Amino acid sequence: MLKDIIFSMVIGGMAGIAGHVRKHGKIIMPRKTKRFIFLGFLEEMLLGSVAAFLIMIYTTPNSMIETIFLSALAGISGDIILTNFRALNENKEKES
Incomplete structure (x- = not known):
């Protein structure tokens, strides 16, 4: 299980760098x-x-393919969440 979590975090980090x-x-x-x-x-x-770590703990995939897919999806989703968070902060600053 620990190997899967570490592998998932590496894949999620690489997806984050790609984003x-x-x-x-x-x-x-x-x-x-x-x-x-x-x-x-x-x-x-x-x-x-971190997103890949949370997905791995929450879902516990059964195969290596699921681990890779979910980790890459989490890494990309982390970038999207960060972008949306920044956009919301910019909108708040403009309204003030």
Whole structure:
């Protein structure tokens, strides 16, 4: 079970990186500014890994194909959720 969870997190992280490259056209490295730390591609990778971890714990797939499919889907979904969250914050700022 632990091997499946680790494998799932790796697949989810790779899907997160693929979503990052699709969105930005390149890999943006982490950097520190005066106000905050920008995580770059690590943000999407971590979000994809956590999403894949949660999906694995919740569903417990029976085969390796299901594990790969659900992990990749979770990694891509993590990127979509992050994009929607940012859009909602921007809309709140514009209304204020």
